[in-house]
Amino acid sequence: MTGAAQQAPLLELRDLNKTFVTGWLRNRKTVRAVAGVDLTLRGGQAIALVGESGSGKSTVARLIARLVRPTSGQILLNGSDVLAAEPRHASRGYRHDVQMIFQDPFSSLNPVHTIGYHLTRSVQIHGTAGGRPVADTVAGLLEDVGLGSVAAITDRYPHELSGGQRQRVAIARTLAARPSVLVADEPTSMLDTSVRVGILNLLDDLRRERDFGLLLITHDLASARYATSHTLVMYAGQILESGPSAAIIASPRHPYTQLLVRSIPRRGTVHPVPAPGERRQAAAPEAGPGCPFAARCPSRMPVCDTVMPGPTRTEPGHWVRCHLFGPGGGPQPHQPAAQNDSRREEAL
16 A cells, blocks of 8 residues: 555545536526545545546536535545535635646736736745745746746746746646645646646656645546546546556446547557537436436446446456446456447447
8 A cells, every 4th residue: 555545635525516507497407517526635646537528527626626616515625624614715725725727828827917927926825935035936936847947937928938838837826825735627638749748747746746636637548547546537427437547547447438448549540530519419418317328338238227336346446336347237347349349439
């Protein structure tokens, strides 16, 4: 057991739910974006929350950052229920402990202020200069994120930087608060492929140096495997599989996870392009009492439409919510990938 696994939980989500109401009067609809999510993050640990667009993973990030209020459930920080202590708005102390890196580094920075202003303001608000001149603290933050060698960067504006540089500035701004939890919501999806690994390596180095917990939100299982030790797979607001990142890639259990693994680009593999609207329809299944993935599942059984399976442990630290492994259906081995290739490709 690793040191991170032996520590007390730093951040916990318990049965977290979020329902949005859309439309007016007769056209009002409820959308359950997050349904009964449980998550544990320990100090110094890096975990990933993976899923397609619309799966609810970014809503989980915003719930943790207290940018939206949950419908029900608990958020515990260092064992304290922050929703009970701060029912309406997050305190400055919570903002000090929990910081978030947004997907688009340009929209997360105010275009009318310089880089120096963004970082100076954050240091002043959270009082993290520690008796040093604020300018020295800002210079240290830029050095920590690899921008110390950029001449006069504090006098530049966000539009004068590259996408990778802007994201590094956004990371430096979160570090100014000295957080214990860092939530990174798709931090590399808006960047060129050539700089994505650099940002992931930077986050990993900072996590090890500063010992904060990192929650990486991503749609890319390969990034989760590269940057984190544990992965949770989310679909339609629910966690369907959870386990070590290496095991999720090497031995995915849930049919949805298997589809995500098969969608990872590989040399010499050609993936069919979905027809217009096909992916959108597939990513928004109708809510029902059974498994939310049943309509797309290549291993669908009648029970999948009526009963949501509970978690079943397949290996130590690895569990799945699927009738193929639950009391009603197994545990059973999945069919060989070659037998289901065409159906799985159609689902994606």
